[in-house]
Amino acid sequence: xxxxxxxxxxxxxxxxxxxxxxxxxxxxxxxxxxxxxxxxxxxxxxxxxxxxxxxxxxxxxxxxxxxxxxxxxxxxxxxxxxxxxxxxxxxxxxxxxxxxxxxxxxxxxxxxxxxxxxxxxxxxxxxxxxxxxxxxxxxxxxxxxxxxxxxxxxxxxxxxxxxxxxxxxxxxxxxxxxxxxxxxxxxxxxxxxxxxxxxxxxxxxxxxxxxxxxxxxxxxxxxxxxxxxxxxxxxxxxxxxxxxxxxxxxxxxxxxxxxxxxxxxxxxxxxxxxxxxxxxxxxxxxxxxxxxxxxxxxxxxxxxxxxxxxxx
Amino acid sequence: xxxxxxxxxxxxxxxxxxxxxxxxxxxxxxxxxxxxxxxxxxxxxxxxxxxxxxxxxxxxxxxxxxxxxxxxxxxxxxxxxxxxxxxxxxxxxxxxxxxxxxxxxxxxxxxxxxxxxxxxxxxxxxxxxxxxxxxxxxxxxxxxxxxxxxxxxxxxxxxxxxxx
Numbered sequence: 001x002x003x004x005x006x007x008x009x010x011x012x013x014x015x016x017x018x019x020x021x022x023x024x025x026x027x028x029x030x031x032x033x034x035x036x037x038x039x040x041x042x043x044x045x046x047x048x049x050x051x052x053x054x055x056x057x058x059x060x061x062x063x064x065x066x067x068x069x070x071x072x073x074x075x076x077x078x079x080x081x082x083x084x085x086x087x088x089x090x091x092x093x094x095x096x097x098x099x100x101x102x103x104x105x106x107x108x109x110x111x112x113x114x115x116x117x118x119x120x121x122x123x124x125x126x127x128x129x130x131x132x133x134x135x136x137x138x139x140x141x142x143x144x145x146x147x148x149x150x151x152x153x154x155x156x157x158x159x160x161x162x163x164x165x166x167x168x169x170x171x172x173x174x175x176x177x178x179x180x181x182x183x184x185x186x187x188x189x190x191x192x193x194x195x196x197x198x199x200x201x202x203x204x205x206x207x208x209x210x211x212x213x214x215x216x217x218x219x220x221x222x223x224x225x226x227x228x229x230x231x232x233x234x235x236x237x238x239x240x241x242x243x244x245x246x247x248x249x250x251x252x253x254x255x256x257x258x259x260x261x262x263x264x265x266x267x268x269x270x271x272x273x274x275x276x277x278x279x280x281x282x283x284x285x286x287x288x289x290x291x292x293x294x295x296x297x298x299x300x301x302x303x304x305x306x307x308x309x310x311x312x
Numbered sequence: 313x314x315x316x317x318x319x320x321x322x323x324x325x326x327x328x329x330x331x332x333x334x335x336x337x338x339x340x341x342x343x344x345x346x347x348x349x350x351x352x353x354x355x356x357x358x359x360x361x362x363x364x365x366x367x368x369x370x371x372x373x374x375x376x377x378x379x380x381x382x383x384x385x386x387x388x389x390x391x392x393x394x395x396x397x398x399x400x401x402x403x404x405x406x407x408x409x410x411x412x413x414x415x416x417x418x419x420x421x422x423x424x425x426x427x428x429x430x431x432x433x434x435x436x437x438x439x440x441x442x443x444x445x446x447x448x449x450x451x452x453x454x455x456x457x458x459x460x461x462x463x464x465x466x467x468x469x470x471x472x473x474x475x476x
Binding site: 011014015018019022023026030034037041045048049051052055086111112113138139140141250251254257258261262265266267308309310311312 | 316319320323326327330331334338341345349352356359360363364366367371372373377385387388390391392395397399400401402451452453456458
């Protein structure tokens with residue numbers, strides 16, 4: 001009898017241990033997975049939100065606009081660029097856990113109609129966004145620049161200093177710079193980023209076209225792409241330039257067709273031949289040909305202004 | 313059946329029941345979470361569509377190039393109805409309606425007496441349209457004088473609504 005009771009006690013104990021352990025393991029596993037899922041959801045939502053909040057950031061007909069994104073903890077924003085066709089920027093976000101360090105990124109948001117210039121990956125609590133329109137010679141798009149570091153423009157030309165101070169970005173300064181700032185020089189060496197202007201004809205400034213040297217890389221720019229070359233990684237920059245040139249060609253095609261419609265109702269234009277050549281050039285070029293494209297674009301713009309029925 | 317065997321059977325059933333209970337609770341919770349995600353997604357899509365309307369109106373593929381906001385070029389709109397931009401657009405559909413003079417029936421352009429242009433349609437179901445008022449303009453030349461002729465229109469962008 002004594003042995004049987006001992007056996008009964010063992011069954012009850014065994015059941016309690018097995019069931020208790022199973023429930024505990026399941027609960028811990030479930031809670032961990034749920035936490036991960038919630039974090040993934042939040043990170044994915046933030047990436048989508050970045051796409052949404054940059055909509056009003058686009059300059060429209062303004063010369064530029066500025067905004068700030070503030071997180072309540074260290075956040076990593078990744079920007080991967082794909083250049084096939086219209087291409088896209090894939091933005092994803094990883095938040096840093098207060099206990100377990102960084103977790104993997106949330107779902108990426110694909111942005112097809114914007115050109116986001118930034119490092120491939122940057123971590124901060126505050127991010128600064130500003131946008132500038134890009135013309136070649138007609139408007140192509142608003143370029144969006146996403147930065148988190150401090151930048152110091154040393155001895156910058158008046159027109160660039162005016163542009164920067166007009167945006168009132170707290171992380172971009174022309175004087176009283178902090179020691180951790182990325183230093184930017186014009187027509188001289190020795191800074192983290194060195195800018196050289198090469199524009200000789202039809203220019204508002206020598207820096208309308210040129211190149212930016214960062215480390216061993218040389219990035220060619222024209223117009224507001226100057227800021228893209230300064231603020232983004234070379235891979236992201238080259239990819240976005242390729243996307244912009246593709247869109248330039250597509251818009252040229254649109255204007256060619258518009259020329260036909262205008263000619264049909266006697267509002268004639270002589271720009272079609274120029275646009276066909278310009279489209280072919282934009283389709284086959286890379287950033288290295290930007291200065292050449294920009295010069296041709298300026299000549300087309302002069303012709304367009306002389307027309308009675310202007311195309312744009 | 314011996315008492316020990318009965319106890320083992322009881323224990324096995326009990327463990328199964330407890331597991332089943334937790335699986336059911338888990339499934340209910342996951343379903344609740346997914347509903348939350350779907351709602352969040354739908355909410356973000358809606359926000360994006362509304363904010364995209366002004367961006368669309370300012371896009372060089374549609375706007376008047378005159379430096380005016382909410383002005384669409386009728387020639388460009390007509391050309392864009394046959395262009396394959398597809399994924400490029402941040403919305404499910406884009407339509408431009410001519411609302412002046414008021415029409416009882418919508419006729420898709422290009423056609424005689426047409427009054428709306430379909431620039432893009434992803435052919436998704438359950439699409440809700442959000443609109444803003446715009447001017448639809450084109451350049452006209454008459455007696456060596458060039459002027460811009462405009463009429464009132466509506467730019468609509470569609471968003472896929474959550475079916476739940």
